Amino acid sequence: MMRNRYYIKTYGCQMNFYDSERLKTLLNKEGFSEVKDLETADFIIVNTCSVRKHAEDRAISFLESLKSSKNKKVFCLVGCTPSLYKEEIFERFDFIDIICGPNSYKKFVNTLKEYSGGKIGLFEEDEILYQETLVPYIEKGKITSFVSITKGCENFCSYCVVPYTRGKLISKPINIIIEEIKILIDKGVKEIFLIGQNVNEYGKDIGENFIDLLIRIHDFDEILRIGFLTSHPKDISDDLINLFKKLPKLYKHLHLPLQSGSDKILKLMNRKYTIDQYLKIIEKVKKVSPNISITSDVIVGFPYEEDVDFEKTYKVIEEIKFDDLYVFKYSPRPKTVANEYPDNVLKEEKERRHQLILNLQEKISLMRNMKMVGEIDNVFIRKKSIKKEGTYIGRTFNNKPVLIETDIKDIEGKVLKVKIIKGERHYLWGEII
Ligand code: SAH
Ligand code: SF4
Ligand code: F3S
Numbered sequence: 001m002m003r004n005r006y007y008i009k010t011y012g013c014q015m016n017f018y019d020s021e022r023l024k025t026l027l028n029k030e031g032f033s034e035v036k037d038l039e040t041a042d043f044i045i046v047n048t049c050s051v052r053k054h055a056e057d058r059a060i061s062f063l064e065s066l067k068s069s070k071n072k073k074v075f076c077l078v079g080c081t082p083s084l085y086k087e088e089i090f091e092r093f094d095f096i097d098i099i100c101g102p103n104s105y106k107k108f109v110n111t112l113k114e115y116s117g118g119k120i121g122l123f124e125e126d127e128i129l130y131q132e133t134l135v136p137y138i139e140k141g142k143i144t145s146f147v148s149i150t151k152g153c154e155n156f157c158s159y160c161v162v163p164y165t166r167g168k169l170i171s172k173p174i175n176i177i178i179e180e181i182k183i184l185i186d187k188g189v190k191e192i193f194l195i196g197q198n199v200n201e202y203g204k205d206i207g208e209n210f211i212d213l214l215i216r217i218h219d220f221d222e223i224l225r226i227g228f229l230t231s232h233p234k235d236i237s238d239d240l241i242n243l244f245k246k247l248p249k250l251y252k253h254l255h256l257p258l259q260s261g262s263d264k265i266l267k268l269m270n271r272k273y274t275i276d277q278y279l280k281i282i283e284k285v286k287k288v289s290p291n292i293s294i295t296s297d298v299i300v301g302f303p304y305e306e307d308v309d310f311e312k313t314y315k316v317i318e319e320i321k322f323d324d325l326y327v328f329k330y331s332p333r334p335k336t337v338a339n340e341y342p343d344n345v346l347k348e349e350k351e352r353r354h355q356l357i358l359n360l361q362e363k364i365s366l367m368r369n370m371k372m373v374g375e376i377d378n379v380f381i382r383k384k385s386i387k388k389e390g391t392y393i394g395r396t397f398n399n400k401p402v403l404i405e406t407d408i409k410d411i412e413g414k415v416l417k418v419k420i421i422k423g424e425r426h427y428l429w430g431e432i433i
Contacts, residue, residue, distance in 0.1 A: 003042035003074075004032045006112075011059045012049025014195045014229070015166075016079055018146040019102060020047045021136030023078075026109045028137065038066065043074045043112060048081035050161050052331040056081055060093060067095050074098065074115060078108065080165035083123065084334065090119050098122070102166055103151065125167075135180050138187045143413045144382060145189045147180055148172065149213065150196035155232065157259075158270045158337040159299065159330065162197055169198075171206050174213060181217060190413050191225040191380060191395075192217060199228050200235035211239050218247045224415055225380045227251040227399055233258075234272045236281050244289040252289045253399035256281070257297035258320075261313035265302050270337065275316060282320055293323035293368070293398040298357060301330040301350030303341035310353050317360060323368045323400070325361045329354050362425060369400070369423030379404070379418040379430060381411045394418065394430075402428040 006027060010020040023045075024034060035041050044066060048059040063075055076098040082089055083101035090096065098120045100108040106126040136145055152167040153160075181192060194217075196202060202210040210228075217226055226249055233256055244252055256278075260266050263274050285292055298313060317325065329350040332343045345353075379394040385403055387393075392404045392411060396418075404418060422429035 002031070003115075005035045005041050006032055006043040006045055007035055007038050007041035008045040008047065009059075009062060010047040011055055012047070012051065012080065014146055014193070015148060015197070016047050016049060016102075018136055018148050018195060019079065019105065021138075021146075022134050023047075023105050023108070024137035025134060026105060027112070030109055030113060032109075032112070039069065041073060043076055045076045045078060047079040048077060050080045050084045050165055050333065052328065053333075054331065063096065064093070070095060074112075076100065076108075076112075078102070078105070080161070082121070083165040084161060086123065087121050090121075135183045135187075138184065138189065141188075141383075141412070143189055144191040144193070145184050146193050146195050147177060147184070148196060149177055149194050149199060149202050149210075153197035155198060155272075156270060156337070158268060158341075159302065159333065161333040161336060164335045166197070169201060169205060171203050171208065173206060174203075174208055174216065177213065178216065181220065181223070185220065185222045188413075190223060191382070192223055192227075194226070194228040196230070198230060198232040198235060200231050200237075200240065211237075211243060214243060214247065214250065218249055223249065224413075225249055225251060225395065227253060229255040231256050233278050233281055238284065241281075241285050241288050244285070244292060251395070251399040252292040252397055253295070254285060254292060255295045258313075258316065259297060259299050260302065260305070260309065261316035262305070262309035265305055265309050265313075268304060268338070268341070269299075269302065275312070279316075279320075291398055293400060294320070295324045295326075296320075296322045297326045297328065299328050299330050300353040300357060301345035303330070303338060303344055305330075305345055305353075314357065314360065317357065317364070321364050321368060322361070323398075324365055325357070327354055327357045327361070366423070366425045369425070369428055371423070372396070372400070372420045372428060373423050375420045376433065377402075377418055377420065377430075378415050381414050381416060383412055396420070396428065400428055401426070402430045404430050404432060406432050408432065 010017050046059050046063050049055040074097045077096050078100040079102050082099035089099050100122040103125040104122045107122045150171050152169045153162050154169045156163050332339050377396045381392050381394040385391040385393040394402050396402055417433050418430040419433050420428050420430045
């Protein structure tokens with residue numbers, strides 16, 4: 001009997017979740033089927049992230065925790081972690097059978113079909129990377145999907161492992177993206193999020209550009225909402241900012257990682273912008289689209305971050321008032337330039353700075369959400385909420401989640417007029433009018 005049942009678990013960024021869905025499409029096409037129960041699986045696949053040590057450890061210890069049930073199961077570690085450590089993985093974790101980097105999933109599927117034992121490492125890139133349209137697996141009734149538009153990154157921010165795990169920037173040709181979107185539309189998708197490590201660099205290797213791409217996608221009548229992430233401040237153009245006014249179906253939302261409020265630290269991070277430049281972008285964006293939501297990432301405890309540097313970060317956050325913020329404690333990563341610097345902010349101090357910013361952001365996010373109370377907005381209804389019976393979850397024009405209690409049925413995928421009645425830290429509440 002063919003072993004064809006797989007269990008898949010995903011860690012990491014949107015890119016990894018997108019890859020997992022595409023891997024499912026590939027596997028299912030070849031006669032495999034997904035199981036949600038670990039015990040019944042023949043293959044356990046863990047899609048991993050190495051962006052911080054904690055993320056890396058979580059994925060591996062998940063697989064390790066299943067060692068006792070290893071009997072007849074094949075353990076597969078895929079994604080960024082194997083890409084970073086290659087065959088070293090086998091030396092460190094002898095219970096793992098197959099390892100595969102993020103650009104070799106076609107080879108991975110062929111390997112699973114024929115697998116009869118032994119240790120296998122797959123890192124050579126699939127030739128078909130972009131020659132074949134391969135859409136993510138869409139569960140019945142799902143109306144939203146990611147579409148990746150680039151792979152890799154060549155910015156080499158000094159703390160970041162991504163250029164080493166995902167390689168060079170390669171843009172997906174526009175015709176392939178459009179093809180993918182048409183297939184997704186046929187499956188009922190109405191909302192698209194374009195993803196890439198830095199979407200603003202889309203096309204620079206193939207003579208295309210991100211703005212034309214957005215406009216092309218906006219032309220599809222079936223697509224009701226479009227979002228994108230992530231953006232790098234060094235690549236935000238005025239033309240892009242103006243699209244927030246020109247394209248009505250584009251979410252008025254910009255995720256623009258700040259990383260630090262100190263020019264000294266930004267320089268050490270190799271971010272290629274200053275705080276002044278960052279603030280100017282924010283000013284322009286808010287001028288074009290006054291109620292836009294802006295979210296960001298910050299790292300605390302980077303090497304040589306002194307109290308004065310941290311205070312600058314704190315002050316900038318107070319000044320900008322992000323709608324939401326992801327705060328990370330610096331984690332040294334192999335192969336990166338910053339790994340050569342001393343990790344010289346003490347653990348307790350990183351913890352303290354982390355907590356201070358989290359506390360600050362709590363207040364700011366709540367305030368930003370409360371400010372929306374009373375507004376009437378065209379909300380895209382995504383799905384039923386699991387939070388409460390009779391409640392739907394939608395997205396405001398600026399991509400904030402809003403919970404709506406209503407007796408009206410089958411409103412998923414519609415854009416409805418909603419009045420915001422309450423703002424909490426993570427959610428808005430609204431009623432249909
Ligand atoms: N390409 C995206 C995402 C990179 S990873 C971007 O450029 O923003 C997501 C976030 O993780 C980064 O923005 C950064 O804030 C954080 N991060 C990356 N490497 C890190 C490290 N070594 N330690 C702590 N946080 C890190
Ligand atoms: Fe990493 Fe910087 Fe590339 Fe983002 S832009 S993936 S932080 S190297
Ligand atoms: Fe992690 Fe790889 Fe994404 S390191 S953040 S899964 S690109």
